[in-house]
Amino acid sequence: MGTTQLQAAPEPKYWHLKTVLSEALDSEFAVGEILPNERDLAARFGVARATLRQALEQLELEGRLQRRRGVGTTVAPPRVGVAVAATGQDRPGAGSDAWQAVDCAPGAAPAPVAALLDSAPGAQVHVVRRTRVSHGQPVAAELLYVPGSSVPGLGDAEAPCGASRARAVLRELRRLGLDGEDRSVELGSARAEDAKELDRLPGAPVLVVTTRYLSRGATVAVSVATYRADTCRLTFGDTGGVEFDRSLHAQAS
Amino acid sequence: MGTTQLQAAPEPKYWHLKTVLSEALDSEFAVGEILPNERDLAARFGVARATLRQALEQLELEGRLQRRRGVGTTVAPPRVGVAVAATGQDRPGAGSDAWQAVDCAPGAAPAPVAALLDSAPGAQVHVVRRTRVSHGQPVAAELLYVPGSSVPGLGDAEAPCGASRARAVLRELRRLGLDGEDRSVELGSARAEDAKELDRLPGAPVLVVTTRYLSRGATVAVSVATYRADTCRLTFGDTGGVEFDRSLHAQAS
Protein backbone atom coordinates (compact mmCIF):
# COMPACT_ATOMS: atom_id res chain seq x y z
CA MET A 1 0.00 0.00 0.00
CA GLY A 2 1.02 3.58 -0.35
CA THR A 3 1.51 4.23 3.35
CA THR A 4 4.86 5.92 3.52
CA GLN A 5 5.27 5.24 7.23
CA LEU A 6 8.90 4.33 7.14
CA GLN A 7 9.92 6.05 10.36
CA ALA A 8 10.18 3.39 13.04
CA ALA A 9 10.85 5.94 15.79
CA PRO A 10 7.72 7.26 17.44
CA GLU A 11 9.89 9.32 19.78
CA PRO A 12 7.97 12.52 20.51
CA LYS A 13 9.29 15.64 18.84
CA TYR A 14 9.51 17.57 22.09
CA TRP A 15 11.62 14.81 23.62
CA HIS A 16 14.06 14.87 20.76
CA LEU A 17 14.07 18.66 20.88
CA LYS A 18 14.87 18.58 24.55
CA THR A 19 17.86 16.34 23.91
CA VAL A 20 19.16 18.55 21.13
CA LEU A 21 18.72 21.69 23.17
CA SER A 22 20.30 20.08 26.19
CA GLU A 23 23.41 19.25 24.23
CA ALA A 24 23.50 22.72 22.74
CA LEU A 25 23.31 24.19 26.23
CA ASP A 26 26.32 22.16 27.29
CA SER A 27 28.47 23.06 24.36
CA GLU A 28 27.39 26.39 22.96
CA PHE A 29 26.00 28.46 25.77
CA ALA A 30 27.38 30.01 28.92
CA VAL A 31 25.51 30.34 32.20
CA GLY A 32 23.34 33.42 32.19
CA GLU A 33 23.34 33.74 28.43
CA ILE A 34 19.93 34.40 26.89
CA LEU A 35 18.51 32.10 24.26
CA PRO A 36 16.69 33.22 21.12
CA ASN A 37 13.02 33.83 21.78
CA GLU A 38 10.49 31.02 21.56
CA ARG A 39 9.06 32.03 18.20
CA ASP A 40 12.46 32.09 16.57
CA LEU A 41 13.52 28.83 18.15
CA ALA A 42 10.32 27.12 17.08
CA ALA A 43 10.80 28.33 13.50
CA ARG A 44 14.43 27.26 13.52
CA PHE A 45 13.48 23.72 14.51
CA GLY A 46 10.42 23.62 12.32
CA VAL A 47 7.90 22.97 15.08
CA ALA A 48 4.96 24.81 16.57
CA ARG A 49 5.68 27.07 19.51
CA ALA A 50 3.64 24.83 21.82
CA THR A 51 5.90 21.92 21.01
CA LEU A 52 9.03 23.93 21.60
CA ARG A 53 7.58 25.13 24.88
CA GLN A 54 7.05 21.56 26.00
CA ALA A 55 10.76 20.95 25.59
CA LEU A 56 11.67 24.18 27.37
CA GLU A 57 9.36 23.33 30.26
CA GLN A 58 11.16 20.04 30.79
CA LEU A 59 14.54 21.73 30.72
CA GLU A 60 13.32 24.33 33.19
CA LEU A 61 12.02 21.54 35.44
CA GLU A 62 15.48 20.02 35.41
CA GLY A 63 17.01 23.32 36.41
CA ARG A 64 18.81 23.90 33.13
CA LEU A 65 16.85 26.95 32.02
CA GLN A 66 15.22 29.90 33.62
CA ARG A 67 12.37 31.74 31.93
CA ARG A 68 11.01 35.10 32.87
CA ARG A 69 8.06 36.79 31.24
CA GLY A 70 8.95 40.02 29.50
CA VAL A 71 12.65 39.19 29.67
CA GLY A 72 13.53 35.93 28.00
CA THR A 73 14.97 32.48 28.54
CA THR A 74 18.39 32.23 30.12
CA VAL A 75 20.77 29.40 30.87
CA ALA A 76 20.48 28.56 34.56
CA PRO A 77 23.47 28.08 36.83
CA PRO A 78 23.91 24.63 38.42
CA ARG A 79 21.53 23.98 41.25
CA VAL A 80 22.52 25.35 44.57
CA GLY A 81 22.93 22.87 47.40
CA VAL A 82 20.94 23.90 50.43
CA ALA A 83 21.46 22.05 53.67
CA VAL A 84 18.31 20.79 55.35
CA ALA A 85 20.31 20.34 58.45
CA ALA A 86 20.24 19.53 62.13
CA THR A 87 18.08 21.77 64.28
CA GLY A 88 17.59 24.39 61.62
CA GLN A 89 16.07 26.68 64.18
CA ASP A 90 17.43 30.00 62.93
CA ARG A 91 20.97 28.87 63.63
CA PRO A 92 23.58 31.42 62.70
CA GLY A 93 23.63 31.04 58.95
CA ALA A 94 26.82 30.12 57.18
CA GLY A 95 27.51 33.44 55.53
CA SER A 96 24.79 34.44 53.10
CA ASP A 97 22.64 31.38 53.71
CA ALA A 98 20.15 31.71 56.50
CA TRP A 99 16.57 31.92 57.56
CA GLN A 100 14.98 35.29 58.09
CA ALA A 101 11.98 35.70 60.32
CA VAL A 102 9.28 37.62 58.51
CA ASP A 103 6.30 37.79 60.82
CA CYS A 104 4.08 35.89 63.19
CA ALA A 105 0.34 35.68 63.40
CA PRO A 106 -2.15 33.61 65.33
CA GLY A 107 -4.06 31.17 63.18
CA ALA A 108 -5.53 27.73 62.74
CA ALA A 109 -3.33 24.86 61.60
CA PRO A 110 -4.51 23.19 58.41
CA ALA A 111 -5.78 19.66 58.87
CA PRO A 112 -2.64 17.72 57.88
CA VAL A 113 -0.49 19.87 60.16
CA ALA A 114 -2.93 19.54 63.02
CA ALA A 115 -2.71 15.78 62.65
CA LEU A 116 1.05 15.92 63.09
CA LEU A 117 0.66 18.16 66.10
CA ASP A 118 -1.74 15.68 67.70
CA SER A 119 -4.26 18.48 68.07
CA ALA A 120 -7.73 19.24 66.82
CA PRO A 121 -7.98 20.48 63.24
CA GLY A 122 -9.06 23.97 64.17
CA ALA A 123 -6.74 24.55 67.11
CA GLN A 124 -5.11 27.95 67.41
CA VAL A 125 -1.35 28.11 66.91
CA HIS A 126 1.35 30.65 66.34
CA VAL A 127 2.17 30.79 62.63
CA VAL A 128 5.69 32.04 62.04
CA ARG A 129 6.72 32.92 58.51
CA ARG A 130 10.33 32.69 57.53
CA THR A 131 12.27 33.10 54.30
CA ARG A 132 15.52 31.52 53.31
CA VAL A 133 18.03 33.21 51.07
CA SER A 134 21.05 31.58 49.49
CA HIS A 135 23.59 33.30 47.31
CA GLY A 136 21.36 36.34 47.15
CA GLN A 137 18.38 34.41 45.80
CA PRO A 138 15.26 33.43 47.73
CA VAL A 139 15.16 29.65 47.86
CA ALA A 140 12.51 28.77 50.40
CA ALA A 141 9.45 30.03 52.22
CA GLU A 142 8.41 28.41 55.46
CA LEU A 143 5.38 28.31 57.68
CA LEU A 144 6.19 27.18 61.19
CA TYR A 145 3.24 26.11 63.32
CA VAL A 146 3.77 26.36 67.06
CA PRO A 147 0.96 25.50 69.46
CA GLY A 148 0.54 28.02 72.27
CA SER A 149 1.11 25.18 74.71
CA SER A 150 4.65 24.75 73.40
CA VAL A 151 5.64 28.30 74.22
CA PRO A 152 3.80 29.26 77.37
CA GLY A 153 6.25 32.07 77.96
CA LEU A 154 4.34 34.31 75.58
CA GLY A 155 1.01 35.91 76.21
CA ASP A 156 -1.19 34.45 73.54
CA ALA A 157 -2.81 37.73 72.77
CA GLU A 158 -2.52 38.65 69.12
CA ALA A 159 -0.22 41.47 70.14
CA PRO A 160 2.84 42.48 68.08
CA CYS A 161 2.53 40.18 65.08
CA GLY A 162 5.79 41.27 63.52
CA ALA A 163 9.27 39.94 62.92
CA SER A 164 10.24 40.63 66.50
CA ARG A 165 7.44 38.44 67.79
CA ALA A 166 8.45 35.73 65.32
CA ARG A 167 11.94 35.80 66.76
CA ALA A 168 10.51 35.63 70.26
CA VAL A 169 8.61 32.46 69.40
CA LEU A 170 11.73 30.92 67.87
CA ARG A 171 13.70 31.84 70.98
CA GLU A 172 11.19 30.19 73.26
CA LEU A 173 11.16 27.13 71.05
CA ARG A 174 14.92 26.85 71.19
CA ARG A 175 14.82 27.06 74.96
CA LEU A 176 12.69 23.92 75.08
CA GLY A 177 15.60 21.85 73.88
CA LEU A 178 14.77 19.89 70.76
CA ASP A 179 15.58 16.18 70.83
CA GLY A 180 15.10 15.37 67.21
CA GLU A 181 13.15 15.79 64.04
CA ASP A 182 11.14 13.76 61.61
CA ARG A 183 11.23 15.01 58.07
CA SER A 184 9.60 14.28 54.77
CA VAL A 185 10.16 15.62 51.27
CA GLU A 186 7.66 15.61 48.46
CA LEU A 187 6.89 17.40 45.26
CA GLY A 188 4.31 20.14 45.26
CA SER A 189 3.32 23.26 43.40
CA ALA A 190 3.73 26.72 44.82
CA ARG A 191 0.64 28.34 46.26
CA ALA A 192 0.09 31.86 44.99
CA GLU A 193 1.37 33.21 48.28
CA ASP A 194 4.62 31.25 48.31
CA ALA A 195 5.20 31.86 44.64
CA LYS A 196 5.42 35.57 45.29
CA GLU A 197 8.09 35.18 47.92
CA LEU A 198 10.04 32.74 45.78
CA ASP A 199 9.85 35.06 42.79
CA ARG A 200 8.09 32.43 40.70
CA LEU A 201 4.70 31.99 39.09
CA PRO A 202 1.95 30.22 41.02
CA GLY A 203 2.05 26.52 40.40
CA ALA A 204 5.80 26.42 39.99
CA PRO A 205 7.29 23.11 41.17
CA VAL A 206 8.55 23.13 44.72
CA LEU A 207 10.01 20.63 47.12
CA VAL A 208 7.89 20.59 50.23
CA VAL A 209 9.86 19.73 53.34
CA THR A 210 7.66 18.92 56.32
CA THR A 211 9.46 18.76 59.63
CA ARG A 212 8.15 17.69 62.98
CA TYR A 213 10.19 19.00 65.90
CA LEU A 214 10.31 16.87 69.01
CA SER A 215 11.06 17.72 72.58
CA ARG A 216 11.04 14.95 75.16
CA GLY A 217 9.06 12.75 72.82
CA ALA A 218 6.30 15.25 72.16
CA THR A 219 5.72 17.22 68.99
CA VAL A 220 6.27 20.87 69.82
CA ALA A 221 6.21 22.39 66.35
CA VAL A 222 5.68 21.57 62.71
CA SER A 223 7.35 23.32 59.83
CA VAL A 224 6.26 23.27 56.21
CA ALA A 225 8.98 24.69 54.00
CA THR A 226 8.67 25.04 50.24
CA TYR A 227 11.93 25.13 48.30
CA ARG A 228 12.25 26.19 44.68
CA ALA A 229 12.63 22.91 42.86
CA ASP A 230 14.24 24.50 39.84
CA THR A 231 17.15 26.07 41.67
CA CYS A 232 17.62 23.93 44.77
CA ARG A 233 19.22 20.62 45.60
CA LEU A 234 18.44 19.65 49.18
CA THR A 235 21.36 18.15 51.03
CA PHE A 236 21.25 16.00 54.12
CA GLY A 237 24.65 15.82 55.76
CA ASP A 238 24.33 12.76 57.98
CA THR A 239 28.05 12.85 58.55
CA GLY A 240 28.37 16.57 58.80
CA GLY A 241 30.25 16.55 55.54
CA VAL A 242 30.05 19.81 53.68
CA GLU A 243 32.08 18.74 50.70
CA PHE A 244 29.08 17.13 49.12
CA ASP A 245 27.66 20.57 48.64
CA ARG A 246 29.84 21.27 45.67
CA SER A 247 30.57 19.39 42.51
CA LEU A 248 27.34 17.62 41.81
CA HIS A 249 26.46 18.69 38.32
CA ALA A 250 29.91 20.16 37.94
CA GLN A 251 31.45 19.61 34.57
CA ALA A 252 34.26 17.09 34.65
CA SER A 253 37.57 18.75 33.97
CA MET B 1 -16.35 52.19 24.54
CA GLY B 2 -17.89 48.82 24.03
CA THR B 3 -15.16 46.86 25.71
CA THR B 4 -17.02 44.69 28.14
CA GLN B 5 -13.91 43.79 30.14
CA LEU B 6 -15.41 43.99 33.57
CA GLN B 7 -13.57 41.08 35.12
CA ALA B 8 -10.78 42.39 37.33
CA ALA B 9 -9.38 38.95 37.94
CA PRO B 10 -6.79 37.83 35.40
CA GLU B 11 -6.45 34.56 37.24
CA PRO B 12 -5.64 31.95 34.63
CA LYS B 13 -8.48 29.67 33.73
CA TYR B 14 -6.45 26.51 34.31
CA TRP B 15 -5.61 27.69 37.81
CA HIS B 16 -9.22 28.25 38.67
CA LEU B 17 -10.09 24.93 37.08
CA LYS B 18 -7.51 23.19 39.18
CA THR B 19 -9.02 24.64 42.33
CA VAL B 20 -12.52 23.62 41.36
CA LEU B 21 -11.42 20.11 40.41
CA SER B 22 -9.39 19.77 43.56
CA GLU B 23 -12.41 20.55 45.70
CA ALA B 24 -14.54 18.18 43.69
CA LEU B 25 -11.98 15.45 44.24
CA ASP B 26 -12.17 15.97 47.98
CA SER B 27 -15.91 15.92 48.21
CA GLU B 28 -17.33 13.94 45.34
CA PHE B 29 -14.86 11.26 44.38
CA ALA B 30 -13.41 8.20 46.02
CA VAL B 31 -9.85 6.96 45.63
CA GLY B 32 -9.52 4.89 42.48
CA GLU B 33 -12.65 6.24 40.90
CA ILE B 34 -12.27 7.22 37.26
CA LEU B 35 -13.11 10.72 36.11
CA PRO B 36 -14.99 11.58 32.92
CA ASN B 37 -12.68 11.71 29.93
CA GLU B 38 -10.84 14.88 29.02
CA ARG B 39 -13.06 15.84 26.11
CA ASP B 40 -16.19 15.61 28.22
CA LEU B 41 -14.63 17.46 31.12
CA ALA B 42 -13.41 20.24 28.86
CA ALA B 43 -16.85 20.61 27.34
CA ARG B 44 -18.47 20.60 30.76
CA PHE B 45 -16.28 23.46 31.92
CA GLY B 46 -16.44 25.29 28.62
CA VAL B 47 -12.72 25.31 27.92
CA ALA B 48 -10.43 23.83 25.32
CA ARG B 49 -8.99 20.43 26.03
CA ALA B 50 -5.48 21.86 26.25
CA THR B 51 -6.59 24.16 29.05
CA LEU B 52 -8.24 21.37 30.95
CA ARG B 53 -5.12 19.28 30.51
CA GLN B 54 -3.02 22.02 32.07
CA ALA B 55 -5.15 21.75 35.19
CA LEU B 56 -4.98 17.95 35.20
CA GLU B 57 -1.21 18.04 34.80
CA GLN B 58 -0.89 20.17 37.92
CA LEU B 59 -3.12 17.87 39.90
CA GLU B 60 -1.13 14.89 38.72
CA LEU B 61 2.09 16.64 39.74
CA GLU B 62 0.63 17.06 43.20
CA GLY B 63 -0.19 13.39 43.37
CA ARG B 64 -3.96 13.86 43.35
CA LEU B 65 -4.61 12.22 40.00
CA GLN B 66 -3.22 9.39 37.98
CA ARG B 67 -3.56 9.30 34.22
CA ARG B 68 -2.95 6.31 31.98
CA ARG B 69 -3.15 6.30 28.24
CA GLY B 70 -5.83 4.02 26.93
CA VAL B 71 -7.44 3.75 30.33
CA GLY B 72 -8.42 7.06 31.82
CA THR B 73 -7.88 9.44 34.70
CA THR B 74 -8.30 8.10 38.19
CA VAL B 75 -8.22 9.59 41.67
CA ALA B 76 -4.85 8.79 43.21
CA PRO B 77 -4.43 7.44 46.72
CA PRO B 78 -2.48 9.60 49.21
CA ARG B 79 1.24 9.56 48.62
CA VAL B 80 3.06 6.66 50.10
CA GLY B 81 5.80 7.46 52.62
CA VAL B 82 9.05 5.74 51.71
CA ALA B 83 11.89 5.78 54.17
CA VAL B 84 15.20 6.93 52.79
CA ALA B 85 16.82 5.44 55.78
CA ALA B 86 20.03 4.50 57.47
CA THR B 87 22.31 2.19 55.55
CA GLY B 88 19.75 1.25 52.97
CA GLN B 89 22.06 -1.48 51.70
CA ASP B 90 19.49 -4.12 50.89
CA ARG B 91 18.52 -4.36 54.52
CA PRO B 92 15.74 -6.84 55.19
CA GLY B 93 12.78 -4.84 54.00
CA ALA B 94 9.94 -4.09 56.32
CA GLY B 95 7.37 -6.38 54.84
CA SER B 96 6.55 -5.51 51.24
CA ASP B 97 8.89 -2.56 51.07
CA ALA B 98 12.40 -3.40 49.94
CA TRP B 99 15.05 -3.15 47.32
CA GLN B 100 15.41 -5.87 44.76
CA ALA B 101 18.68 -6.43 42.97
CA VAL B 102 18.11 -6.60 39.23
CA ASP B 103 21.49 -6.99 37.62
CA CYS B 104 25.06 -5.82 37.55
CA ALA B 105 27.22 -4.74 34.65
CA PRO B 106 30.61 -3.15 34.28
CA GLY B 107 30.50 0.37 32.97
CA ALA B 108 31.79 3.91 33.11
CA ALA B 109 30.48 6.29 35.72
CA PRO B 110 28.92 9.45 34.29
CA ALA B 111 30.85 12.61 34.98
CA PRO B 112 28.91 13.89 38.03
CA VAL B 113 29.10 10.50 39.67
CA ALA B 114 32.79 10.16 38.91
CA ALA B 115 33.36 13.51 40.60
CA LEU B 116 31.71 12.22 43.78
CA LEU B 117 33.80 9.07 43.62
CA ASP B 118 36.99 11.12 43.35
CA SER B 119 37.86 9.19 40.20
CA ALA B 120 38.47 9.99 36.56
CA PRO B 121 35.31 10.54 34.48
CA GLY B 122 35.76 7.41 32.41
CA ALA B 123 36.81 5.01 35.16
CA GLN B 124 35.31 1.55 35.12
CA VAL B 125 32.93 0.67 37.93
CA HIS B 126 30.39 -1.97 38.78
CA VAL B 127 26.92 -0.67 37.99
CA VAL B 128 24.30 -2.40 40.10
CA ARG B 129 20.66 -1.87 39.22
CA ARG B 130 18.03 -2.17 41.88
CA THR B 131 14.31 -1.62 42.06
CA ARG B 132 12.22 -0.68 45.03
CA VAL B 133 8.67 -1.80 45.49
CA SER B 134 6.24 -0.48 48.06
CA HIS B 135 2.69 -1.67 48.55
CA GLY B 136 2.95 -3.63 45.35
CA GLN B 137 3.85 -0.62 43.26
CA PRO B 138 7.32 0.17 41.88
CA VAL B 139 8.45 3.40 43.49
CA ALA B 140 12.11 3.73 42.69
CA ALA B 141 14.86 2.65 40.32
CA GLU B 142 18.46 2.89 41.41
CA LEU B 143 21.87 2.79 39.83
CA LEU B 144 24.61 2.01 42.31
CA TYR B 145 28.14 2.77 41.18
CA VAL B 146 30.84 0.78 42.93
CA PRO B 147 34.48 1.20 41.91
CA GLY B 148 36.35 -2.08 41.55
CA SER B 149 38.77 -0.87 44.17
CA SER B 150 35.98 -0.85 46.76
CA VAL B 151 35.20 -4.54 46.29
CA PRO B 152 38.50 -6.27 45.54
CA GLY B 153 36.97 -9.58 46.56
CA LEU B 154 35.41 -9.97 43.11
CA GLY B 155 37.27 -10.78 39.95
CA ASP B 156 36.59 -7.76 37.77
CA ALA B 157 35.92 -9.84 34.71
CA GLU B 158 32.53 -9.10 33.19
CA ALA B 159 31.47 -12.57 34.23
CA PRO B 160 27.96 -13.33 35.50
CA CYS B 161 26.28 -9.96 35.08
CA GLY B 162 23.05 -11.08 36.69
CA ALA B 163 21.10 -10.52 39.85
CA SER B 164 23.32 -12.94 41.72
CA ARG B 165 26.39 -10.90 40.88
CA ALA B 166 24.56 -7.74 41.94
CA ARG B 167 23.93 -9.33 45.32
CA ALA B 168 27.57 -10.35 45.54
CA VAL B 169 28.68 -6.75 45.06
CA LEU B 170 26.24 -5.57 47.70
CA ARG B 171 27.49 -8.23 50.09
CA GLU B 172 31.10 -7.17 49.61
CA LEU B 173 30.11 -3.56 50.09
CA ARG B 174 28.34 -4.32 53.33
CA ARG B 175 31.40 -6.14 54.61
CA LEU B 176 33.42 -2.95 54.28
CA GLY B 177 31.48 -1.38 57.12
CA LEU B 178 29.84 1.88 56.12
CA ASP B 179 30.44 4.83 58.43
CA GLY B 180 27.94 7.22 57.02
CA GLU B 181 26.25 8.78 54.06
CA ASP B 182 25.86 12.12 52.38
CA ARG B 183 22.62 12.57 50.60
CA SER B 184 20.94 15.05 48.31
CA VAL B 185 17.46 15.28 46.87
CA GLU B 186 16.47 17.16 43.76
CA LEU B 187 13.79 17.24 41.12
CA GLY B 188 14.45 15.54 37.81
CA SER B 189 12.64 13.91 34.95
CA ALA B 190 12.70 10.20 34.31
CA ARG B 191 15.05 8.98 31.64
CA ALA B 192 13.40 6.63 29.14
CA GLU B 193 15.05 3.70 30.87
CA ASP B 194 13.91 4.55 34.39
CA ALA B 195 10.45 5.48 33.18
CA LYS B 196 9.90 1.95 31.98
CA GLU B 197 10.76 0.44 35.34
CA LEU B 198 8.64 2.97 37.16
CA ASP B 199 5.68 2.34 34.86
CA ARG B 200 5.59 5.97 33.79
CA LEU B 201 6.16 7.93 30.61
CA PRO B 202 9.62 9.29 29.90
CA GLY B 203 10.03 12.76 31.34
CA ALA B 204 7.76 12.05 34.28
CA PRO B 205 8.79 14.00 37.38
CA VAL B 206 11.02 12.09 39.76
CA LEU B 207 12.85 12.82 42.97
CA VAL B 208 16.49 12.05 42.44
CA VAL B 209 18.23 10.93 45.61
CA THR B 210 22.01 10.89 45.30
CA THR B 211 23.80 9.11 48.10
CA ARG B 212 27.51 8.89 48.74
CA TYR B 213 28.48 5.95 50.94
CA LEU B 214 31.52 6.42 53.13
CA SER B 215 33.83 3.91 54.73
CA ARG B 216 36.66 5.15 56.89
CA GLY B 217 36.36 8.60 55.37
CA ALA B 218 36.59 7.45 51.77
CA THR B 219 33.78 7.30 49.23
CA VAL B 220 33.23 3.65 48.38
CA ALA B 221 30.04 3.88 46.36
CA VAL B 222 27.56 6.33 44.92
CA SER B 223 23.90 5.64 44.44
CA VAL B 224 21.51 7.55 42.20
CA ALA B 225 17.94 6.58 42.96
CA THR B 226 14.94 8.03 41.14
CA TYR B 227 11.65 7.94 43.01
CA ARG B 228 8.27 8.52 41.41
CA ALA B 229 7.45 12.06 42.46
CA ASP B 230 3.74 11.59 41.94
CA THR B 231 3.30 8.69 44.31
CA CYS B 232 6.13 9.06 46.82
CA ARG B 233 6.86 11.13 49.89
CA LEU B 234 10.41 10.59 51.04
CA THR B 235 10.79 10.33 54.79
CA PHE B 236 13.91 10.85 56.84
CA GLY B 237 13.55 9.41 60.28
CA ASP B 238 16.30 11.15 62.23
CA THR B 239 14.82 9.84 65.43
CA GLY B 240 13.84 6.45 64.15
CA GLY B 241 10.21 7.43 64.48
CA VAL B 242 7.96 5.48 62.17
CA GLU B 243 4.77 7.21 63.17
CA PHE B 244 5.49 10.05 60.80
CA ASP B 245 4.92 7.66 57.97
CA ARG B 246 1.21 7.79 58.31
CA SER B 247 -1.26 10.60 58.57
CA LEU B 248 0.33 13.24 56.42
CA HIS B 249 -2.34 14.06 53.92
CA ALA B 250 -4.80 12.06 55.92
CA GLN B 251 -8.21 13.56 56.12
CA ALA B 252 -8.96 14.98 59.53
CA SER B 253 -11.71 13.10 61.21
Next chain:
DNA sequence: GAGTGGTCTAGACCACGGC
Protein backbone atom coordinates in the same frame (compact mmCIF):
# COMPACT_ATOMS: atom_id res chain seq x y z
C1' DG C 1 5.72 50.64 22.45
C1' DA C 2 8.30 46.77 21.18
C1' DG C 3 9.44 42.31 22.52
C1' DT C 4 9.19 38.62 25.74
C1' DG C 5 7.04 34.55 27.82
C1' DG C 6 2.15 32.95 29.55
C1' DT C 7 -2.49 31.60 28.33
C1' DC C 8 -6.00 29.85 25.30
C1' DT C 9 -8.40 27.93 21.28
C1' DA C 10 -10.26 24.38 17.95
C1' DG C 11 -9.04 21.49 15.57
C1' DA C 12 -6.00 16.91 14.02
C1' DC C 13 -3.63 12.53 14.34
C1' DC C 14 -1.21 8.93 17.07
C1' DA C 15 -0.24 5.14 20.65
C1' DC C 16 -2.04 2.41 23.84
C1' DG C 17 -5.45 -0.64 26.66
C1' DG C 18 -9.23 -3.36 26.82
C1' DC C 19 -13.25 -5.38 24.79
Next chain:
DNA sequence: CCGTGGTCTAGACCACTCA
Protein backbone atom coordinates in the same frame (compact mmCIF):
# COMPACT_ATOMS: atom_id res chain seq x y z
C1' DC D 1 -12.46 -2.23 17.16
C1' DC D 2 -13.40 1.87 20.06
C1' DG D 3 -12.26 5.04 23.68
C1' DT D 4 -8.60 6.86 26.28
C1' DG D 5 -4.81 10.04 27.11
C1' DG D 6 -0.46 11.89 24.48
C1' DT D 7 1.31 14.77 20.83
C1' DC D 8 1.12 18.48 17.56
C1' DT D 9 -0.42 22.51 14.88
C1' DA D 10 -1.22 27.52 13.61
C1' DG D 11 -3.01 30.76 14.97
C1' DA D 12 -4.73 34.60 18.80
C1' DC D 13 -4.56 37.64 22.76
C1' DC D 14 -2.70 38.95 27.32
C1' DA D 15 0.72 40.39 31.10
C1' DC D 16 4.96 41.73 31.97
C1' DT D 17 9.68 44.16 31.48
C1' DC D 18 12.48 47.47 29.75
C1' DA D 19 14.21 51.05 26.89
